[in-house]
Amino acid sequence: MVYQLIALDMDGTLLNSQFKITKGCQEAIKEASDLHKIVAISTGRSLTEMRPYLDDLKDVRYLILESGAVVYDLKEAKILYQKTFQPSDIYKIHQAYLKQDMMIHIFMNGYSYATKEHMYQMDKYQMGKYQETFVHNNSGIENVDEFLQTHLYEIEKVNLYHQSPQLREKSITFLNDLDVTKACVEVSSLELSPKGVHKGVGLVHLCEELQIPINQTIVVGDSHNDKDIMEIAGLAVAMDNAIEEIKAIADEVVADCDHDGVKEAIEKYLIKGAD
Missing domain, CATH: 3.30.1240.10 (Hypothetical Protein, Haloacid Dehalogenase-like Hydrolase; Chain: A; domain 2)
Structure with a gap:
């Protein structure tokens, strides 16, 4: 399978234990972007909480925020999807x-x-x-x-x-x-x-916006709130530091967040088919 998009969780996944994005991960994201692959973020964080990391994510355009309640286009500074509570x-x-x-x-x-x-x-x-x-x-x-x-x-x-x-x-x-x-x-x-909202819903809306089949997506995560999105993605990748419930549903497991697991996932599964 040739994958077009990878969605990365932040805490415990793209961020290491010092809450930093390593150079290795930044370079892998740029390499994927240069090959016209889409690297998106899938996080429980708000847009404001993402802003300190945007300088390190210049090759990322799309954010699935607040565990799927918001999908945001950084380039257009526009909300693509939003759901609120009753x-x-x-x-x-x-x-x-x-x-x-x-x-x-x-x-x-x-x-x-x-x-x-x-x-x-x-x-x-x-x-x-x-x-x-x-x-x-x-x-x-x-x-x-x-x-x-x-x-x-x-x-x-x-x-x-x-x-x-x-x-x-x-x-x-x-x-x-x-x-x-x-x-x-x-x-x-x-x-x-809100009812029916999870990271997977955000991914579905993003894929609809970009006209990408959901089976051509990869998701990388480590915690409970990654479960739904991992279950619908084409390829589910767990970090080595992930909880056991996430590892159990993953198709693949990569290194932990302190050893460039995201870099491994991008290079091995997203870029691999782009050569």
Whole structure:
């Protein structure tokens, strides 16, 4: 099979453990682009959270953002696809937030927001490794109730950061009847997206835009929120540092994020058929 497009997850995949994109990965992306292959990003991050990396991704045009809620064209500075929550969904998520001491992370219109009081104590919510980049790339909010009410129809994704996996399970139980997409990521985080939205939906919309058959795509990932997109791609590639659930559904496994696994995937599976 000759593949036309590869979609790369960010954290734990394209980014190494120091949250950097290595020269090797940058060079592989450029080589693929020079061969008229499409390298896209597929991430849970917002557009604002992606901006610090765009200088290293000059050969990337398309972003699947917020776990599939948004597809963005960097060249045209245009949203190609966008999906928001129903107001009733936000009400229920807000109730879950109020039930325990957790951190809420809200995504909309290319930006992401969190309560100021929590942004400097992310260790408490098992997200300490992200604190430096988080503080620089997210806006602080004073009052969650007012913010949600003001932006009720605009919200595309919500992350709930818990103090432990056990407390996350309590939120999952409370939200059991809520018909939205749920993904467990990191140690104790819960990603919530509008009904039917996941990274795979973003890939489908991107492929429709580019008129590329879905079976001519490659996806590289490492975590729970990569499961749906890996199941529909033509070739599913897991990082060596991926969770076992992802490795189990992958067609191939490459090196971990600290040993240029993405470079390996691009060269071996995307470029291979371009010679």
